[in-house]
Amino acid sequence: MSSVLYDTPGPRAKVRNALYTVGFLVVLGAALYWVLRTLGDAGELEADKWSPFFTDSRVWTTFLLPGLVNTLKAAALAMAIALPLGAVLGIARLSDHAWVRGVAGAIVEFFRAIPVLLLMVFANEAYAMWTNVDSGVRPLYAVVTGLVLYNASVLAEVVRAGILSLPRGQTDAAQAIGMRKWQVMTFVLLPQAVTAMLPAIVSQLVVIVKDTALGGAVLGFSELLRQGDLITVNYSNPIAAYLFVGLLFIVLNFALTGGAGWLERRIRQGGRSSGKALTTEQLEELENVGPEPVTGRGGETGRT
Numbered sequence: 001m002s003s004v005l006y007d008t009p010g011p012r013a014k015v016r017n018a019l020y021t022v023g024f025l026v027v028l029g030a031a032l033y034w035v036l037r038t039l040g041d042a043g044e045l046e047a048d049k050w051s052p053f054f055t056d057s058r059v060w061t062t063f064l065l066p067g068l069v070n071t072l073k074a075a076a077l078a079m080a081i082a083l084p085l086g087a088v089l090g091i092a093r094l095s096d097h098a099w100v101r102g103v104a105g106a107i108v109e110f111f112r113a114i115p116v117l118l119l120m121v122f123a124n125e126a127y128a129m130w131t132n133v134d135s136g137v138r139p140l141y142a143v144v145t146g147l148v149l150y151n152a153s154v155l156a157e158v159v160r161a162g163i164l165s166l167p168r169g170q171t172d173a174a175q176a177i178g179m180r181k182w183q184v185m186t187f188v189l190l191p192q193a194v195t196a197m198l199p200a201i202v203s204q205l206v207v208i209v210k211d212t213a214l215g216g217a218v219l220g221f222s223e224l225l226r227q228g229d230l231i232t233v234n235y236s237n238p239i240a241a242y243l244f245v246g247l248l249f250i251v252l253n254f255a256l257t258g259g260a261g262w263l264e265r266r267i268r269q270g271g272r273s274s275g276k277a278l279t280t281e282q283l284e285e286l287e288n289v290g291p292e293p294v295t296g297r298g299g300e301t302g303r304t
Contacts, residue, residue, distance in 0.1 A: 039239060049237040053244055059231060067227030068248060074140060074223065075209045078147035082208070083201075085148065086155025091185060093160050104156070112153035117214045120146030124219055143215030143223075147208055154204055162197035163189050195267055202260040206253045224248060 009017060039045050052059045092104035111119070124142035127133045133141055166189055174184040216226030228245035232238040 044237070044239040049235075050240050052235050052237070053240065059235070063227040063231050064224070064244065064248065067222060067224040067245075068252075070140070070221065071209065071212050071223045071252070074143050074147070074212045074215065074221070075205075077144045078151065078208050078212075079205055081144070081148045082152040082155060085152040087159050089152060089156035090159025090163070093156065094163060096181070108153045108156045110153075111149045112157070114150070116146050116150040116211055117218060119149050120215055120219060122146075123149075139215055139219040139221035142219055143212060143221050146215075147211060151204055151208055155201065158197050158200045158204065159193075162193035162200075165196050166192055195264060198260060198264050198267075202257055205256055205260075209252055209256065210249065 036045070043049075089104050089108055092100050093108065095101050095104070120142050123145035124138060127138050127141055127145075128135075163185075170188055170192065171184055174188045179188070212221070212223045213225040215221035216223040216229075220226070224245055228241045231241040235241070
């Protein structure tokens with residue numbers, strides 16, 4: 001039986017696919033054996049390289065956990081600022097006023113074109129030259145500033161694309177019942193565009209978490225990867241240290257994407273799917289948030 005996308009494999013195709021699978025597993029096993037043997041010959045699999053993570057609490061209390069806290073702090077601050085700022089810039093790029101579109105577009109294109117690492121370096125120098133920010137917290141400020149400027153610009157394009165992906169009829173229907181532009185955007189377009197934008201937004205939030213490592217590499221910010229470097233210096237175990245750091249990053253990003261998936265399911269259950277046409281009842285509810293009705297001829301009511 002065939003599907004729309006592909007033909008159901010026959011007996012010969014099934015045998016061929018099974019052979020491909022076995023061949024791939026053999027190659028993968030050989031590559032894994034070569035990696036483990038190479039690490040073993042270099043002494044990276046010895047017990048004293050890995051035991052500190054299980055027997056020495058200082059590895060966690062002095063290095064990994066403080067680095068994890070700093071990573072979460074920088075990422076959370078950057079997310080909290082970049083998300084609303086990106087939404088404002090994205091909506092501004094859709095403004096009917098040319099000067100608003102021009103200013104927002106210039107900001108977005110400028111900061112989106114500069115590497116985030118360069119933005120962090122510039123921010124660090126700016127804080128050192130023109131502010132009284134303490135040198136102890138300056139790397140945190142610089143990392144958050146760089147992440148906000150770059151990711152807000154990217155998120156602005158995500159918001160703009162999500163809104164433009166909605167059918168034009170949604171705007172026309174809202175305007176037909178007398179809703180103003182800000183009401184159309186707030187109560188009609190943005191709620192429907194959320195699910196369309198959510199995967200791209202989550203991907204960008206994952207980028208924010210990972211890009212905190214740039215501050216540790218260049219500015220000395222004590223985030224997770226920077227603390228992993230200190231572990232290698234104190235315990236001479238780079239493979240083990242970076243493996244545990246990588247696992248912590250994986251756990252963070254899986255938690256972020258898992259939470260976003262739960263939120264998306266809740267939004268869909270609430271009926272706010274992207275591009276979904278509003279029902280008559282929903283339009284009547286939205287109509288209640290419009291301007292106050294005025295009395296016309298014959299006692300009929302209308303909206304200004």
